[in-house]
Amino acid sequence: MPDAIPALKAQQSGKETGKDILSEQPAYDLIELFFFAYRDFVSDPDRILDEYGFGRAHHRVLHFVSRQPGLTIAELLDILRITKQSLNRVLKELIEKGFIESRMGTSDRRQRLLFATPQGHDLALKLAKLQTRRIMRALSEMEPEGKEAVSRYLLRLIDPDDRTHVKQLVFGSGKT
Amino acid sequence: MPDAIPALKAQQSGKETGKDILSEQPAYDLIELFFFAYRDFVSDPDRILDEYGFGRAHHRVLHFVSRQPGLTIAELLDILRITKQSLNRVLKELIEKGFIESRMGTSDRRQRLLFATPQGHDLALKLAKLQTRRIMRALSEMEPEGKEAVSRYLLRLIDPDDRTHVKQLVFGSGKT
DNA sequence: GAGATATGTCAACAAGGCTGACATAAAAAT
DNA sequence: ATTTTTATGTCAGCCTTGTTGACATATCTC
DSSP states (O other): OTTHHHHHHHHHHSOOSSSOHHHHSOOHHHHHHHHHHHHHHHHTTHHHHHHTTOOHHHHHHHHHHHHSTTEEHHHHHHHHTOOHHHHHHHHHHHHHTTSEEEEEOSSSTTOEEEEEOHHHHHHHHHHHHHHHHHHHHHHTTOOHHHHHHHHHHHHHHSOHHHHHHHHHHHHSSSOO | OTTHHHHHHHHHHSOOSSSOSTTTSOOHHHHHHHHHHHHHHHHTTHHHHHHHTOOHHHHHHHHHHHHSTTEEHHHHHHHHTOOHHHHHHHHHHHHHTTSEEEEEOSSSTTOEEEEEOHHHHHHHHHHHHHHHHHHHHHHTTOOHHHHHHHHHHHHHHSOHHHHHHHHHHHHSSSOO
């Protein structure tokens, strides 16, 4: 990281007020690459979603419901970090159009358990494959350790409090 | 990548219709980690932006103008991929509040060259440092090759057509 | 039975995208 | 020199997706 070098020198030669110099020198490269990568990454599904009259909000909901059959509203809200009113708007549309089904909870009948219909699974898979194509292109020619590094990096960008939760969600159990 | 293994087996044992099996098996882990990481990454600056009456759109504009003094409207539009009307709304506010300055182009007087004011640079730096803290936390205990891998991965997620442009923007010249 | 919890819903609003139409000044082309 | 193209600005209205606040219902828990 070229940006860090002048900072390090400044610190070593003189005295700085900041606590940790390395964290004080902006990592412009990773900040900007993250922006551009995300910009392009989420744009792939847009065209397809459009055909169904859906947006990115629908995509997120459908994705997690498809991945976690039986997800409750509360769990989904915790994943997406939006209000129940916002969620309900898109969820309602997904249900009306037959992509998601809501069943009453068995142990707790106040809960709604969400399931993707076959149609819902199809669409979710289609979109996931599209994004996977981009990911595979980026991973190609990359060592397994490289993929490991990327995975660990992304995981550690997440708020520490959420990491175990996310790990469970993503990997199924609790490893890294 | 555990997801790819069953696919590979399916392909090797039988015959599939898809072109490339590896790209057909959803990389759920990287898809979801990317979502959660981005969610938390962009949330850091929000509180500070709020104090100034700004949103994420203002942040993006300010960031790139601060990083590239003399950026033109057209270049900014190309980076952000939004319409000029959308850009103008937030840009106007940034100029009115004294965070960005717009000067007439010298060689082409139709152009507006954008510059961050000292106040603008201060805010941009403050936000960049905040995000850098998260990045450094994620990179800690990571080998230099790990950081390299992350950087290359993000770069290669970007549309191929844009990569050289982004490289120039991010790294200053044209290396990788 | 009382209170807490999971969800649904109405209404209003804000941010930040979009389209379409039109205006101006300056550069470029003829 | 005139015409055309380009870079930007602006008005008006719309859409998606987020927000808050208030209130309703069913069900679980104590």
